[in-house]
Amino acid sequence: MIQQVSDFELELMKAIWANDGAALYAQIVEVLESKGTPATKNTIISLLSRLIEKGFLRISKIGHRNKYTALVSEAEYKAAQTETFLEKIYEGNVKDLIATLIQKDLISADEYEQVKKHWREDQGKE
Template identity: 55%
Template sequence: MVQQVSDAELELMRIIWAKGGRVLYAQIMDELAAAGSRWQKNTVITLLSRLVEKGLLKTNKIGRRNEYAALVTEADYQALQTEKLIKKFYGGNAKGLVSTLIQRDMLTAEDYEELRQFWEEDNKSR
């Protein structure tokens, strides 16, 4: 079971996913710097170690450098977290989540139309 991650850990995972699921430590630091982050080396190493412990990453040694590889895709992580959210806040009822999105104007008419089309296409393929 994949554990939930902190916002900081998620930021690192997004960098790794954006780079195709495999990245060197130096590339992570470059991406953080480009985004204006001033995280220290020890902070990043600690966060990466936590992600390894949580089963989201594995480490490969390439000479003296560490390569980090995602063990979970971004889509799979999103799906797992969405399932947890629905169970926790809506008692497992996805319709409750959709109702909230509609009632709070978080789902536009365009979003609704795209979802309707997706639903129809998905039902045709089954």
């Protein structure tokens, strides 16, 4: 099972995923700064090390620089966290989740129709 990461660790992963799944330290910092999420070098390096320990990243050397490569894709992480959320909050009941999205106007009628269309198309592939 893919474990959850802290909010800032997730921002680091997003920066790496945005770079086709591999980035140098400078590229990660550039993405963070462009989002208005600055942090000290020590914090970033420490959290990148933690992500390596958790199995989310691999590090390799390019000259004197470190290249961080994602071992968990964005899609894999989203799917795992969605499943965890669904089980934890809705006890696996997708219908209740969708009802909440509709009742709280968190999904528009058009988005709902797109989801239904997507589901029907996926069913047709089987």
